[in-house]
Amino acid sequence: LEEARQSHRALVQRIRYHDRRYYKEDAPEISDADYDRLRADLIRLETLYPELQTADSPTRTVGAAPAEGFAKVRHARPMLSLANAFEDEDVVEFLARARKGLNLKEDDELAVVAEPKIDGLSASLRYENRRLVVAATRGDGTEGEDVTRNMLTIDDVPDTLPDDAPDLVEVRGEVYMGKADFATLNERRAEAGEALFANPRNAAAGSLRQLDPEITRKRPLKFFAYAWGEVSAPLAPTQWAALDRLESFGFTVNPLRRLCRGADELLARYREIGDGRHALDYDIDGVVYKIDRLDWQALLGQVARAPRWAIAHKFPAEQAKTR
Numbered sequence: 001l002e003e004a005r006q007s008h009r010a011l012v013q014r015i016r017y018h019d020r021r022y023y024k025e026d027a028p029e030i031s032d033a034d035y036d037r038l039r040a041d042l043i044r045l046e047t048l049y050p051e052l053q054t055a056d057s058p059t060r061t062v063g064a065a066p067a068e069g070f071a072k073v074r075h076a077r078p079m080l081s082l083a084n085a086f087e088d089e090d091v092v093e094f095l096a097r098a099r100k101g102l103n104l105k106e107d108d109e110l111a112v113v114a115e116p117k118i119d120g121l122s123a124s125l126r127y128e129n130r131r132l133v134v135a136a137t138r139g140d141g142t143e144g145e146d147v148t149r150n151m152l153t154i155d156d157v158p159d160t161l162p163d164d165a166p167d168l169v170e171v172r173g174e175v176y177m178g179k180a181d182f183a184t185l186n187e188r189r190a191e192a193g194e195a196l197f198a199n200p201r202n203a204a205a206g207s208l209r210q211l212d213p214e215i216t217r218k219r220p221l222k223f224f225a226y227a228w229g230e231v232s233a234p235l236a237p238t239q240w241a242a243l244d245r246l247e248s249f250g251f252t253v254n255p256l257r258r259l260c261r262g263a264d265e266l267l268a269r270y271r272e273i274g275d276g277r278h279a280l281d282y283d284i285d286g287v288v289y290k291i292d293r294l295d296w297q298a299l300l301g302q303v304a305r306a307p308r309w310a311i312a313h314k315f316p317a318e319q320a321k322t323r
């Protein structure tokens, strides 16, 4: 801790110096990116050692917040987007392409995990030595916003991981707001004469991207874990077992997931989830299919930023998106 106190003091001095150059003398010496990195380091240090965060710390004084409000964080591994399937045919083609890419024979089984696609906003949680040190929004997939202190206010997000978790693990998932919580929040905002959120996704995004974590704390945000980024050791040999591992770390993994074999089972699951989606307390906009074996995911890789080993099968857009 003493060593941390030393580097904390040095870091605070450096940031105060650059704040003076930027805000007082209007003559910054370092780029915004380098400045943001200093701040991200300070936020990381103060998250690891909360006792170091003094009231006058640059992370507490608003004036020092970078213009856009949030420090930028570069993802160690890009956060992938998913190619879309709209028709059953697209799903059949996805599987055929995967089988071809894997040189599978006709009777080789291809297990695929199906899970609902949550309509929220993606986030990445970086745990070092089993402590959450940085949480970031997806942003453009390569760089997101530092929302560490906001994510720490969400009950579904563990501050620390169990002893059997790897020294480094980035957990990825969706921040969302339930439909009932969304309606209640909008009722309160209407009574207070505040602008209403258009839908639960916007409400979740607006609540997560608050500069003041105390506002975020009061919002009913939840989190489903569904993937991972950089890890110091593989979580498991398959997607299904990796999700079980994330559950064992204390994360909520969507309970509607199903291990399927072949297009018929996937499409049956898609219809089941589609038929039941209005009864769910959270918005979904499709079903995500992922090849289960991680060695086969690695073999298929990704094209552009979308994996060849996964696809999102979307539901037809509803006419009125109003609630």
Ligand SMILES: Cc1ccc2cc(C(N)=O)cc(O)c2n1
Pocket (backbone or CB within 6 Å): 080, 081, 082, 115, 116, 117, 118, 119, 120, 174, 226, 227, 288, 307, 310
């Ligand atoms: C690889 C990847 C990318 C985006 C995702 C998005 C969702 C989602 N919105 O639920 C679920 C997943 O399993 C995802 N998986």
